[in-house]
Amino acid sequence: MAISDDLDNPKLMPATRGYTQIDGAGVHKRTTYDEVGTACPPYIVYVDRRRNEVVLAVRGLNLVRNADYKVLMDNKLGMQMFDGGYVHHGLLKAAQFILERETETLRELLRQQGPDCKLIFAGHSLGSGIAALMTVLVVNNRKAFGNIPRSHIRCYALAPARCMSLNLAVKYADVIYSIVLQANPSKILASKGRTSWDELVDKLFTRDEDGKFIVNRDMVARDVVIE
Structure with missing residues (x-):
């Protein structure tokens, strides 16, 4: 999940402000693909x-990992009701999977840090949708x-994934902060609605004779088949 196992001395220092403020000793858990299986992306x-x-x-969508696409595609319009609205079915399952594993850990860390400690969820792309739904579940x-x-x-x-209906987005706007780079056309397209999402899927995928999704060769370095 990280460039180096030693976060205090990374092989490649990200060219952004703030990385030097990360304390490697503060990493309590860092999961791998083997540990999470097909349920969700790795997390820290x-x-x-x-x-x-x-x-x-x-972490966000891995373009060459089948399991990430399975999570992303595990949804249909109106499939998953939640709290008076609708949420993405696959992302909700991933959020529940992580919280089932980590609730006790998070509770204990919060206790150790004291009553003023805050609980922060973060993610990019696919991971942002999972983080947002974890936040809703915790609230x-x-x-x-x-x-x-x-x-x-x-x-x-x-670069948030479209993971909840508008009424829920408004209801939880005080706890979920979305950061969107307007120059990213794929994220804008995916956020406009079902028609635009279908258009994006058509650009990203083709189907083989068995109906399995295959990622467009021009989009990633190698083919990915979603079973």
Whole structure:
């Protein structure tokens, strides 16, 4: 999931501000593809003691990993109702999978850090949708996290996946912050609605004789077949 196993001395330092503020000793857990299987992308649990935050961050879509596409495509319009609205079925299952594994860990880390500690979820692309739905689940089950105040829960969704209906997006706007780069046409297209999403899928995929999805050769370095 990371460039180097030693985060204090990475092989390639990202050319962005803030990386030097990351403390390798704060990494509580870093999962691998083998550990999460086909349920979700890998994720990291990090304790930011300087900011007094417990962070769970999920990586984005891996264009050459079949399982990520299965999560993304596991949805139909109106398939999954939730809290008076609709959410993406596959992303919700991934969010539930992570929380089933990590609720006890997050609760204990929050207890250790004290009552002022905040719980942060973050993700990019596919991971942002999972992070957003984890946030919704936690907000509705704060007792399992030591009765953490709603104001201490926050999600940062980078290039967010379209994962919930508008009424839910408005309902949780105080805890979910979306960061969108307008120069990314694929994210804009995917966020406009079902018709645009179908158009995007047509550009990204073709089907073989058995009806299996194959990623467009021009989009990634090698073919990926989704079973």
